[in-house]
Amino acid sequence: MSADHLDRRGFIRTAGLGSGVALAGTTLSVPARAEAGARPVVKWRLQSDFPRSVGPLYSGAETLALIVAGLTDGQFQIEVQPAESKAFEPVRTLDAVRSGRLEACHTSAYYHVAENPAFAFGSALPFGLNARMQNAWIIEGGGRHLLDSFHAGLGLVAFVAGNSGAQMGGWFRKEIRSVTEIAGMKMRIAGLGAPVMERLGVETLSLSGQAAFEALEIGTIDAAEFAGPAADEPLGFYKVAPYYYYPGWWDGGASIHLFANQATFEALPPSYQAVLKAAAAQVNDVMLARMDIANNAAIRRLVANGAQLRPFPNDLLEAAYKAAFQLYAELSASHPDFKAIYEPWKAFRDQIYQWYRVAEFSFDSFGFNQQARGL
Numbered sequence: 001m002s003a004d005h006l007d008r009r010g011f012i013r014t015a016g017l018g019s020g021v022a023l024a025g026t027t028l029s030v031p032a033r034a035e036a037g038a039r040p041v042v043k044w045r046l047q048s049d050f051p052r053s054v055g056p057l058y059s060g061a062e063t064l065a066l067i068v069a070g071l072t073d074g075q076f077q078i079e080v081q082p083a084e085s086k087a088f089e090p091v092r093t094l095d096a097v098r099s100g101r102l103e104a105c106h107t108s109a110y111y112h113v114a115e116n117p118a119f120a121f122g123s124a125l126p127f128g129l130n131a132r133m134q135n136a137w138i139i140e141g142g143g144r145h146l147l148d149s150f151h152a153g154l155g156l157v158a159f160v161a162g163n164s165g166a167q168m169g170g171w172f173r174k175e176i177r178s179v180t181e182i183a184g185m186k187m188r189i190a191g192l193g194a195p196v197m198e199r200l201g202v203e204t205l206s207l208s209g210q211a212a213f214e215a216l217e218i219g220t221i222d223a224a225e226f227a228g229p230a231a232d233e234p235l236g237f238y239k240v241a242p243y244y245y246y247p248g249w250w251d252g253g254a255s256i257h258l259f260a261n262q263a264t265f266e267a268l269p270p271s272y273q274a275v276l277k278a279a280a281a282q283v284n285d286v287m288l289a290r291m292d293i294a295n296n297a298a299i300r301r302l303v304a305n306g307a308q309l310r311p312f313p314n315d316l317l318e319a320a321y322k323a324a325f326q327l328y329a330e331l332s333a334s335h336p337d338f339k340a341i342y343e344p345w346k347a348f349r350d351q352i353y354q355w356y357r358v359a360e361f362s363f364d365s366f367g368f369n370q371q372a373r374g375l
Contacts, residue, residue, distance in 0.1 A: 131253030162256030170225030193250025
């Protein structure tokens with residue numbers, strides 16, 4: 001369904017049912033209706049920190065712009081720019097939003113942990129929450145209030161607007177059989193997974209996906225994680241680093257956020273504020289569904305093209321788990337913002353883990369095992 005044929009009432013009904021049918025288009029221009037003349041015209045610029053090539057991660061921003069335009073009869077327009085339209089510098093993108101030079105950005109909060117490690121909670125922590133747990137924590141489990149308080153101190157408002165689902169552990173040039181074999185490696189990795197890997201002897205780097213591919217190709221790095229099959233496939237990692245490890249224990253269910261300048265958001269008419277919030281919530285559902293569908297197809301193509309799936313060695317997972325929670329204790333002692341969120345987050349994690357072990361884990365495990373046996 002193209003934007004030129006978008007019926008507003010039908011769109012609202014579709015969005016309310018949670019269907020992605022009306023959201024599939026990427027055209028952002030929606031004709032304004034005559035009766036919408038009383039509404040102010042608002043134009044925002046939104047910088048995505050994802051390139052077009054990564055599919056669902058990038059398309060969430062365009063879907064958000066389409067919903068906002070559709071629900072305001074084209075009066076609230078958001079121009080989306082992909083990551084390739086700028087140097088890959090998410091920190092500068094967020095700084096531009098904070099200063100008001102840019103109205104909004106669509107990004108992963110943990111790109112900014114070097115500024116403040118508390119940013120990680122808006123995205124993912126090593127051995128943290130899966131996608132459903134993350135949504136539960138943010139939306140109904142107290143996370144939104146904690147994150148809002150943190151972001152307000154930075155002149156930002158943020159709305160969860162996507163989730164990658166559980167990610168993969170990255171591409172390695174050689175096979176790993178033990179945690180001892182990663183010491184001395186160089187790896188592209190984001191978020192708090194980086195300092196955990198550093199405690200295991202890995203040198204970490206922050207690189208764009210394309211730069212990581214080039215570094216892998218010439219051997220200046222040994223491994224790179226980016227996201228999951230659908231986002232990794234277009235970057236071609238499988239051509240230069242055949243071993244594809246799982247799970248991405250630092251990305252169990254990474255949220256993506258829409259960040260906006262606080263003053264600019266508060267200057268919007270209340271109805272436009274409500275539309276922006278509703279659009280972000282819809283994108284949060286749509287992106288995860290798209291990621292699941294796209295990853296399901298991409299993993300099969302990658303294996304057919306020579307990718308070799310490998311689980312991380314158990315001793316590496318155990319060492320990383322121990323290092324992660326040592327890191328959280330140290331960050332809590334030195335960063336008040338981190339501690340203020342970590343303590344209630346950890347309590348939520350402990351309780352939700354207990355519940356998931358009862359019904360969710362037992363249901364999934366039995367079904368997966370039966371399917372693996374061909375039943």
